[in-house]
Amino acid sequence: MALPPLDWATLVGFVGMIMIVSAYGYLTAKDSPDPFILHGTNLVGATLLAVSLLVHTNLPSLVLEAIWISVAIWGLTKAIMARRQSK
Template identity: 60%
Template sequence: MSALDAYAYVGFGGTACIIAAYFYLTASNAPNPFLVHGTNLAGAALLTVSLVKHTNWPSLVLEGFWAAIAIWGLTKAVRKGKRA
């Protein structure tokens, strides 16, 4: 087993973001979409930094989709806010 480097710790930060966002979404009766999608986007970005150094192609593709969905969610929230 190799020692953990800075990239691994950045990846753990991303993992924590995604888990926290999912917990918040599940626990909240009226989740804030900016918080959910923003935290998911941050998590995907941090995990991507880790995965660029420690390449795992399936996980890297997953993070690309995760980030795209988060950006879509943020865009929807901004548009909805402008209509309100």
Template identity: 60%
Template sequence: MPLDWASLVGFVGTACIIGAYAYLTLHEAPNPFILHGTNLCGAALLTISLVVHTNWPSLVLEGFWAAIAIVGIAKALAKRKRTE
């Protein structure tokens, strides 16, 4: 079966999430904006794919993944504001 656009978008989202995890693992002091921003982009792209090719458990997982990334970005913004 050939890959359609939604599957390709999902693969890019998967690459983002795997890349963010690798970044977290390989860097001693990862930039939270890069880490959480990449995770958020990955979750958004996977959500687009999952809306087309519905898989409810995975869609719920991506919702939580995005929410955690948003909290991480908010915490990083608050920390940056406190240190300025």
């Protein structure tokens, strides 16, 4: 079985995947991770993967990325609210 070509959508997907895995590594490595870095990186990574999946459709993975985007937005919203309350 031949590998598909590395077109722009596949490369965008790889960048998104690297960002999500890096965010998880950051979460694991830090005792007190910055929620803006963690959730912001996840949001951008999941969005890039979703763009890739819109071109090379895989519906279960696209739904997973939509959920991942929602969780990242929720995390960013919580972080913004906590920052406002601490001021």
